[in-house]
Amino acid sequence: MIDALSRPQSVAVFGATSQIAGSLLQRLRSPALRHIVLAARPSPARDSLADSLRTDTTAVTVLDFDASDPDSHSGVIDAAFAQGDIDVTVIAFGVLGNQADFDADPASAVEAAQVNYVGGVSVGMRVATRLREQGHGALIVLSSVAGERARASNYVYGSTKAGLDVFATGLGDALHGSGVHVMVVRPGFVRTKMTEGLPEAPLSVGPDDVADAIVNGLRHNRETVYVPSTMRFVMSGLRHVPRSLFRRLPI
Amino acid sequence: MSDVLLSGWGRTAPTRAHVVEVSDAAHVAAALLHAPARGLIARGLGRSYGDPAQNAGGDVLDITGLTGITFDAANGVATVAAGVSLDALMRECTPQGWWVPVTPGTRQVTVGGAIAADVHGKNHHVDGTFTAHVARMALSLPDGTLVNVYPGDALFNATAGGMGLTGVVVEADIQLLPITTALARVDTDRFDDLDSLMAAMASGDDQYRYSVAWVDAGTRGTLGRGILIRGDHANAADIPERKRTLAFDPGTLATVPALVPNGLLNKASITALNEAWFRKAPRQRRDELQSLTAFFHPLDMARDWNRMYGPRGFLQYQFVVPDSAGHVVQRTLEALRMIGATSFLTVLKRFGAEGPGLLSFPRPGWTLALDIPTGVPGLAAVLDSLDELVIEGGGRLYLAKDSRMTPRTLELTYPRLAQFRALRAEIDPNRRLNSDLARRLDL
Numbered sequence: 113m114i115d116a117l118s119r120p121q122s123v124a125v126f127g128a129t130s131q132i133a134g135s136l137l138q139r140l141r142s143p144a145l146r147h148i149v150l151a152a153r154p155s156p157a158r159d160s161l162a163d164s165l166r167t168d169t170t171a172v173t174v175l176d177f178d179a180s181d182p183d184s185h186s187g188v189i190d191a192a193f194a195q196g197d198i199d200v201t202v203i204a205f206g207v208l209g210n211q212a213d214f215d216a217d218p219a220s221a222v223e224a225a226q227v228n229y230v231g232g233v234s235v236g237m238r239v240a241t242r243l244r245e246q247g248h249g250a251l252i253v254l255s256s257v258a259g260e261r262a263r264a265s266n267y268v269y270g271s272t273k274a275g276l277d278v279f280a281t282g283l284g285d286a287l288h289g290s291g292v293h294v295m296v297v298r299p300g301f302v303r304t305k306m307t308e309g310l311p312e313a314p315l316s317v318g319p320d321d322v323a324d325a326i327v328n329g330l331r332h333n334r335e336t337v338y339v340p341s342t343m344r345f346v347m348s349g350l351r352h353v354p355r356s357l358f359r360r361l362p363i
Numbered sequence: 364m365s366d367v368l369l370s371g372w373g374r375t376a377p378t379r380a381h382v383v384e385v386s387d388a389a390h391v392a393a394a395l396l397h398a399p400a401r402g403l404i405a406r407g408l409g410r411s412y413g414d415p416a417q418n419a420g421g422d423v424l425d426i427t428g429l430t431g432i433t434f435d436a437a438n439g440v441a442t443v444a445a446g447v448s449l450d451a452l453m454r455e456c457t458p459q460g461w462w463v464p465v466t467p468g469t470r471q472v473t474v475g476g477a478i479a480a481d482v483h484g485k486n487h488h489v490d491g492t493f494t495a496h497v498a499r500m501a502l503s504l505p506d507g508t509l510v511n512v513y514p515g516d517a518l519f520n521a522t523a524g525g526m527g528l529t530g531v532v533v534e535a536d537i538q539l540l541p542i543t544t545a546l547a548r549v550d551t552d553r554f555d556d557l558d559s560l561m562a563a564m565a566s567g568d569d570q571y572r573y574s575v576a577w578v579d580a581g582t583r584g585t586l587g588r589g590i591l592i593r594g595d596h597a598n599a600a601d602i603p604e605r606k607r608t609l610a611f612d613p614g615t616l617a618t619v620p621a622l623v624p625n626g627l628l629n630k631a632s633i634t635a636l637n638e639a640w641f642r643k644a645p646r647q648r649r650d651e652l653q654s655l656t657a658f659f660h661p662l663d664m665a666r667d668w669n670r671m672y673g674p675r676g677f678l679q680y681q682f683v684v685p686d687s688a689g690h691v692v693q694r695t696l697e698a699l700r701m702i703g704a705t706s707f708l709t710v711l712k713r714f715g716a717e718g719p720g721l722l723s724f725p726r727p728g729w730t731l732a733l734d735i736p737t738g739v740p741g742l743a744a745v746l747d748s749l750d751e752l753v754i755e756g757g758g759r760l761y762l763a764k765d766s767r768m769t770p771r772t773l774e775l776t777y778p779r780l781a782q783f784r785a786l787r788a789e790i791d792p793n794r795r796l797n798s799d800l801a802r803r804l805d806l
Contacts, residue, residue: 113803116375116413116678116766117743121803143747143769169771197419197802247401247420248378248799291368291379291419331738332675 113199113248115144118331120199120250124149124192126177126235127205129157131304132254135323136202137165145170149192151177152205179205179231180223189238200330201239202252203232203280206273208306214268221268228272233279240283243292250293252326253280257298257338260347264359284335295329297322298347299339313363315340369417372410372669374676375737375766378419378799382406386428388533392507394424395531395795402797405531407473408448411480412679413766414799415526421797424531426475436461439539440498445475445532450613450663452537457611457655461539462596465493468710470613470660475532480763481524481723485573485659488715492725494523495718501534505791509533514719521786523720526762528787528796528806543599545609547573547658550593551648553641557587557693560711561729564591565686568713571595573658579641580696580709580733581634587696589711590644597652606652613656618666625673628736633705640707662708672736679764680746681732683714683725688756692731695749699733702741706733721779721786722806724761732764743767762800770805780806 114120119142125133128150137148148165152158154176166172173195177188192198206228214221236253243249258266259273277296284294299322301313322339329337338344350358370377383394383403394403401421408427409416417423429446436459443452449463450470456463467482476482477493478500490496500512502522512519522529550571554560560576568574571593578589599607662668669677684691692711699706710732717726735742750772753760759776760768774780783806800806 113378113414113419113799114376115803116373116676116737117746118376118737119743119767142743143771144767146770169769245401245420247380247418248376289366289368289379291377 113197114250119144121145122147122149122196122198123200123202124151124198125202125204126151127179127203128152128161129155130204130206130306131319132302132322133202133204134161135319136326137161139323139327140200141165141170143169147195148172149175149198151175151188151192153178179227179235182230182234185234186238189235189242193242197246198242198249200250200252201243202254203235204254205231206254209269211266211268224268225272228269229275229279232276236279236283240287240292244287244290247291249291250295250330251283252295252297255280255296255298257300257343257347260298261350261358263363281336293333295326295334295337297326297329297337297339298343300343302339315343315346369406369409369423370676371413371416371766373412373678373737373766374669374672374674375678376414376799378414378417380418380421380423382423382425384425384428388501388503388509391424391429391503391531391533392509394422395503395505396507398422398795402794404796404798405445405475405479405527407446407476408471410469410472410476412764414803415479415762416476417799418797419799419802426473426531429475429533434459434461439541441537441539442534443474443537444534445473445478447474448472449474449477453611456539457542457545458609460542460609462542462655464490464496464538464540466659468660469663471663474535474537475527478523478532478535479525479527481718481720482763483714483725485575485712487725488568488574488713489572491715492523492718492720492723494519494720494723496538497523497535498538499536500532502530503533504530505793505795517786518790520719521721521783523718524723524762525720525783526722526800526806527798528801529790530796542596542609544597544602544607545611545655546597546602546606547594547653547655548597548601549651549653549658551645551651552591553589553644553646554591555588556585557589557696560587560589560591561689561692564711564713568593574712576711577640578696578709578711578731579637580699580706581637582630582700582703582705583634583638584641586700587693588641590641594653594658602652611655613654613660613663615666616664619668619670621670623670623673625675625738628672628707630703630705633707636707637705675736675738677734677736678766679732679734680749681730681761681764682749682753682758683728683730683761684753684756684758685726685728688752688758689729691749691752691756691758692729694752695731695733698745698749699735702739702745704735704739704742704745706735708732708734721783722762722777724759724763726759728758765800768804770803773804
């Protein structure tokens, strides 16, 4: 159960090896935290993350998880909830890709859509069923401001996040009053290994900033969180820029 | 019958449950038999601060429909349905010259809730807890059978303070206390520091049936200065005839509106309230006659006062430590002042002997209770460190107030927990009774 100070006792992260997930897990550590489920593809990074989080009072379960294979998801989610309620579930997986590569290999664009959108829907729907049954819990979905308005430079990625974002936002409304809190997180440019080598956009943040914003959002029951928070107003403006002008903007 | 979000008095961590209304013992048994996989828990007037009367994804039994008082004014024994509030019981019996022998700071708790939390009052050092005055409980067991349990029974001791997890109390016989007036004779003393306050309590509490201290937990003034309020029932023979009365008709002065913003009660406002409260108390006053309402339940004058803390809510931190760990009281006030976690309702009291309830909170020593808004930065870590002091000192936290302790803290501080768990496993193997508190703490 999440306690009066918004501290979860159990957390499950899908896409646990993302840097944002790592930063978030560090922040959710507390004497109250009893169980962490790390769902990710097998890797040394996943195992060392598990070792770093395990304590006398916090157990860590590691699950093999492939976001691009929806048929396998129901088994993984059963395993994640096998030991009891999960207070906070995080959908943290996603691929950024590169528009030039997508253009050269349309199959890779399909793959990105499969992971980011189809995978998100697949995990989100199944987790929502569990959370509705348990009558409490939070689902955190990592979206992106890229999903708010398509840009020529990364519209495939943007469209996958747009789909995920609309899905998660609608799910949040569907679950209103069910005791389940859905939080959609829309970071701007995040400096992680996923974005390494890309030119930094204005208002860029680090994974720790995103994690801080999520913890704060949990505390205040926020439904939509922008990181940095000023991004909300920037996007609000950009949304209304005419297309003829928008496509010429250097963003 | 409907699905609703429920939280405790502190308005933190709401969860959804299916609320089932009941009006008699047969309904209660049926509800238990049809309890869903996530179980059922009884809920009275929702005055527990944290999560004991909520049950995420399961059923919550609204017992306030269990009403009815049969009172025998010859021997002062009241047979009361579990959903009856202490307020209703007092309105019925006080005019007949009988008083509810143990009352917490509010009358707005049910008899069932008072048993489940084994509540205490200002007279714990003399009269013990609520269940010390219960002569019989009718308990609907998890399998739906209705049994009478009596003091000394294993089931009685597990149910007293058992947070509703041994069965649903349907009815209880309560031995009331004879009184000749509905007035209290009150002595008030103001102390400029914690040491002198605690010294006066340690040496003088035995001379009073009722004793409690209010402590200034703002950020101004000497740490722990306070007001000691002690008294007893006023005897009709000792007061002028025109003042004698058994009338009991408490009113409500105000209702706090539903939409109070977060942060109205903050460090500055709470400190100012503390300052004013301290200054308005007399340095010393003797034999003041007060109504029983004013003496026992001043907060009941404001309805829904928990809304004052805004939608983010608040928590109450209440611990007891033995005399040998009395320093924890001061350490707590210091640590909370350091992070600006001010409290207006800060109550210090000495407890008497421990009762037989397996999870009953009181034990001899000092108990301190503070109401703190949950938004204070750094609060979680400070309370965790205070838990360690309580553990080291041989004390414990009160389940009816708790909304954040860990299973480890519970295990280290409730020596009879294993006994409770064993009994629960025996009478309720399928966990028909369950609550968010039980899940959080592995009760």
